[in-house]
Amino acid sequence: MTTQAIPVELGARRYDVHVGANLLAGLGAFARQALDLGGDAPPRRAVVLADATVAPLYAQSVVASLLEADFATRQLTVPAGEPNKTLTTYASLMDGLLRLTPPIDRRTLIVALGGGVTSDIAGFVAATALRGLDWLVCPTTLLAAVDASVGGKTAVDHPAGKNLVGAFHQPRGVLIDVNTFATLPHPQFVDGLAECVKHAVIRDRALLEFMEDHTAAIIQRDEETLVELVARNVAIKAEIVAGDEREAGDRALLNFGHTIGHAVETLVGYERIGHGAAVSLGMTAACELARSRGLLEREACQRVTKLLATLGLPTKFDDLENVPRPTTTDIWNVMQRDKKTQAGQVRMILPVMLGAAAIFDDITPDNVARAVEVL
Ligand code: NAD
Ligand code: GLY
DSSP states (O other), rough: OOEEEEEEOOOGGGGEEEEEOOHHHHHHHHHHHHTOOOTSSOOEEOOOOOOOOIIIIHHHHHHHHHTTTTTTEEEHHHHHHHHOOOOHHHHHHHHHHOSSOOOTTTTOEEEEESHHHHHHHHHHHHHHHHGGGGEEEEOOHHHHIIISSOOOOOEEEEETTTEEEEEEESSSSSEEEEGGGGGHHHHHHHHHHHHHOOOOOOOOHHHHHHHHHHHHHHHOOOOOHHHHHHHHHHHHHHHHHOTTSSSSSGGGGTTTHHHHHHHHHHHHHHTOOOOOHHHHHHHHHHHHHHTTTTTTTTHHHHHHHHHHHTTOSSSSGGSSSSSSOHHHHHHHHHHHHOTOBBBTOEEEEEEEEEEEEEEEEEEHHHHHHHHHOOO
């Protein structure tokens, strides 16, 4: 099966994302290519920061491949899960990194191996250790592959909110081996599918059609279908990031479904609802809001909700077990406190047709109340 290479065009900081099957064993060669290391380049060091659950499954192959490519390689473990995406974990990884012998230097390569939690922390370590090290990402969740690994946003959470401490620091390359998704638990796989629907609705009607036509193969995690799905999604994320690296404009479109989704997650509790499920409800409500404003045809709205449901994502609170329905007032109040809200004005991304969306800064409590009624 051919590996797809998608460029992220950021001038001097451009890099490639390779998507394919059985790629992990080639990570060392990919690293040399991404860092422009010729055959006579002096040996470099690499430190793999691997998610604790992922490490026993895939780190050995990654480390062996780096060693073979002449990287003196060490491995540190990142504790798994969002509750560990903290300054404490960051500090302990930084301690581990700075205590390695021989000491790391400016030419040391950081490799993130895991989902979005690991790439966000490892990227922040790379951004700040010795004022900035090169790093590569090997995402092992669908969500990290299609979203978190591309675009250079790195962060840890703070008690005051998610992702509040971080930096923009682009990786030198991203290697996505879809075989790693074979071991991904179903809820985490579905989280990634929600982001795929998001990309399709805001940017690419053909991707929406592809997902409609290949739903069964996607759910069965057919290798070839996943390579195509991931490559198409990475291309969308890459194009948006290349046009607006620092989220001054169109990158905000990637928040489609996330404004109401985040409010639902906050009110219901992160332990009771998956991120993908919350975003799916958020996208359903945003489509309804767009419909009620005359921006989106009813049929288009129904196509999105049908695709979400077919992929196993909820489009109503009743689709979820033991999840209380928050009040519309509570949802509105949380939306107003969102870190992306400016001067108290709630911002939402609404589709204006299938494959195109726009930013709206005039959202009212009544708009939200009526949209949330469909959930
Ligand atoms: P995650 O990294 O917590 O991974 C989910 C779970 O799956 C973890 O328990 C992990 O141990 C396990 N896992 C990972 N890969 C596995 C595999 N192949 N087999 C078996 N288990 C595996 O969560 P996620 O959904 O990948 O990422 C969510 C995070 O990404 C959030 O913190 C979010 O803020 C961040 N994010 C960042 C960006 C960005 O642009 N930087 C974009 C979107 C999301
Ligand atoms: N996931 C949102 C972004 O990368 O901008």
